[in-house]
Amino acid sequence: MSKYHLRCTQCGEVVPDFATWFSQNQSCKCGSKRAVAEYSTDYNKLKTLIEAKAPENFYLYFDFLPFENFDNVISFGEGTIPIENWTYLENFAKEKYDIDCKVLVYRNDLNGGTNTFKDVAASLAATIFKENGIKDFCVASTGNTATAYSRYLALAGIDFTVFVPKCVNPDTVEAILRYGQNVMVCDGDYSFAKQRAAAFHEDNEVLISAGNIDPIRVEAKKTMVFEFMRQLGRIPDVYIQAVSGGTGPIAVEKGISEIGDIFPEAKLPRMLLVQQDTCDPMVQGWERAKTSGFKDGWEKDYPIIDNPQTIVSILSTGNPGMFPVVAPIVKKSGGTFLRVPENNLAQIAKIAKDQCGVYFGPAAAVCLAGFYQALQNGEIHNGETVLINTGEGIRRASSFKEMVDNA
Ligand SMILES: [Zn+2]
Structure with a gap:
């Protein structure tokens, strides 16, 4: 008996495995691109797994990941990263706002692959593709x-082609080539690069990334919820994350829904x-929705920012196609969206470096800035546990490192 299957979120049809899913061009027969993985393993087993003290990687949760043979695992040591208690942020909240809160930082910069939150998804993709x-x-x-x-795909022996916009960071091109993969610098912006990739996918029948709702990405990232239970024994009250596409919030909701039967006290954290x-x-879409009183169809009314000018290239999704999926999760959680000034990021990253010796990349600085903004907006309350999900280290962001050093 197979340990997992996929279920279409539109029509409920069961897709038995990834072999079928890939053969159907990563979609259900009804045309839907969204499916969730379901498992036959008894979730009580998770209670034993989260007793583990020093797991090597997130394959600790093999029973709740969508592949069959452990021999196919492709890993550089990712996923089971430390959650640290950062007291300088607690002290700031107390001194400036008289708020007693516990502040935890989820250190994605300590993932073994490329020091980013993408490592778990890339690892699971490589594993499933290999299988x-x-x-x-x-x-x-x-x-x-x-x-x-x-x-990760290089280690699995998979040929990978990346289409990047003209404005790409040269450190990124250099890294792709160093791992022996192919990069096509397109003479246009990100949406143009997407068109080129789609054409390549069709002309050559090469599998293409399924985006933020890709069940592989969601299943990899949902393990962060299992890590909250393993390391903290609970789900934090507040979850802060910088958002570009939005796989993180989707994955947190999926993880919480999976553990609901064995940990009924585990509730969706308030998402900021x-x-x-x-x-x-x-x-901006969220502000429009609030102004309209969340009237019917509010989640489909969001702006598109053409060619955004930002130093945070990994948070430059001007067309937030995932807003209709992500925003209702935020609303259900009682959370909100926060705007932070880009011109403070280097200063905020410098404080983290001075206090904790950690060089964060610019997107992680956006997330940290969100904590300060949340305090200022009154979004954090006395007695709460706040988890800050910091996305990346400073590797591949040499210009931002200079800004931090000079801040
Ligand atoms: Zn369907």
């Missing part, structure tokens, strides 16, 4: 996805999703 005999993959990307998938003021279409 299913996939030989080629392609994507349009601006940064982290490109480098993380380059490294952060964007910098130079590319904040989801924040």
Whole structure:
């Protein structure tokens, strides 16, 4: 008996495995691109797994990941990263706002692959592709996805082609080539790179990234909820994350729904999703919705920012196509979207470096800035546990490192 299957979120049809899913061009017969994985393993087993003290990687949760043979695992040590208690942020909240809160930082910069939050998804993709005999993959990307998938797919022996916009960070191109993969610099912006990737996918029958709702990405990232239970024994009250596409919030909701039967006290944390003021279409969409009193169809009314000018290239999704999926999750959680000024990011990253010795990349700085903004907006309350999901280290962001050093 298979340990998992996929279920279409539109029509409920069961897709038995990824071999079938890939053969159907990563979609259900009804045309839907969204499916969730379901498992036959008894979730009580998770109670034993979260007793583990020093797991090597997130394959600790093999029973609740969608592949069959452990021999196919492709890993650089990712996923089971430390959650640290950062007291300087607690002290700030107390001194400036008289708020007693516990502040936890989820250190994605300590993932072994490329020091980013993309490593778990890239690892699980490489593993599942290997298991299913996939030989080629392609994507349009601006940064982290490109480098993380380059490294993990190379280890799995999979040929990977990345279409990048003309404005790509040269550190990214260099990293893709260093991992022996292919990069096509397109003479246009990100949406143009996406068109080129789609054409390559059709002309050459090469599997293409399924985007933020890709069940592989969601299943990899949902393990962060299992990690909250393993490391904290609970779900935090507040979850802060910088958002570009929005797989993170989707994955947190999926993880919480999976553990509901064995940990009924585990509730969706209040989600505070952060964007910098130079590319904040989801924040603007949320503000429109609030103004309208969340009238019917509010989640479909969001702006598109053409060609956003921002130093945070990995948070430069000007067309927030995932807003209709992500925003209702935020609403259900009782959370909100937050806007932070881009011109403070280097200063905020410098304080983290001075206090905790950690060099964060610009997107992680957006997330940290969200904590300060949340305090200022009264979004954090006395007695709450706040988890800040910091996305990446400073590797591949040499210009931002200079800004931090000079801040
Ligand atoms: Zn369907």
